[in-house]
Amino acid sequence: MRSPELTPVERDQEDAQLAHVIAHDLREPLRMVISFTELLARRYQGRLDAEADEFIAYTVDGAHRLQYMLDELVAYLRLDSEAQPRQLTDCNALIDDIVQRLRPILEAEHAVVTYDVLPTLRADRRQLAHAFLQLIDNAVKFRSKASPRIQITAIRQSGVWVFTVRDNGIGIDPQFRDRIFLLFQRLHDAGKYAGQGAGLAFVKKIVERHGGRVWVESEPTQGCVFFSDAA
Known part of the structure; x- marks a missing residue:
């Protein structure tokens, strides 16, 4: 240790x-x-x-x-040692780029990503993109029978931006809300859902590197709402 x-x-x-x-x-x-x-x-x-x-x-x-x-x-x-200098990052353009990168997957799953007008932040653009990509990819991966719907919003609260990534997927049992942000933690059988359970650990570390925190509100079968805040 x-x-x-x-x-x-x-x-x-x-x-x-x-x-x-x-x-x-x-x-x-x-x-x-x-x-x-x-x-x-x-x-x-x-x-x-x-x-x-x-x-x-x-x-x-x-x-x-x-x-x-x-x-x-x-x-x-290497998230810390390979971090890039923070720069003004237009989150609207960032999400546009991510949606383009994920377009083959989104179209195959009939998934739709929508977002409000998002702010411009001083951030490590590459890492911020990685965090949003993981959240969108997770929403598609852990879909319900309905076509995936992912909505991204941001509001200013107490001097910080609070982002939400909301989906209509299978949801998460409340007892596992903290566990999902640990590295290599899986809640489902590997044969049913691909991946090794690392994505949300990356999200947590990236958000914390930017002085924020990340949490989730969810119930089984009710989809997930991921929140993160950043100055």
């Missing part, structure tokens, strides 16, 4: 060092595991019994999932 006496700068340095270790010392042996298990799958598929083929397939899939999780962990740890 990291010491509670670490300063923010020391914590950033520790995160950067850990990211370096993962990126350079753990990825290489994992790449070897993936290469050799894929070789086993290609060379021996159908030559052993069906159970052996299944075991090899599980191993290949597990190794690829571990690689994805390591990549996500490195990106998470």
Whole structure:
């Protein structure tokens, strides 16, 4: 566990060092595991019994999932060290760009994203875009039977901007409202919903980097309303 006496700068340095270790010392042996298990799958598929083929397939899939999780962990740890200078960011243009990037997914799911007139903030544009993208992607991923509807609004309260991202998805049990913002936390079976449960942890860290906080209000089957505030 990291010491509670670490300063923010020391914590950033520790995160950067850990990211370096993962990126350079753990990825290489994992790449070897993936290469050799894929070789086993290609060379021996159908030559052993069906159970052996299944075991090899599980191993290949597990190794690829571990690689994805390591990549996500490195990106998470580098949020501070790779931050860009904050600049005036038009959130309307930002959401427009995100909708264009997600257009194939949105059209495939018949999803609609609407937003009011949004403010201009001084922010790390790349990270802010990543946070909104994760929230929109989550709304589409955890959809109900109805076509996804995502609404983004912002109001000024007590000197800060409060953003809401509202959807009509499957909702979240109140007991899990805090857990969903932890890294690699999944509430649903991996076979039903893709991903490793990292997206909202990124959102939380990005919002906190900008001096804000993020929370959710939801009930099962009632969709979600994600809130974040920023100065």
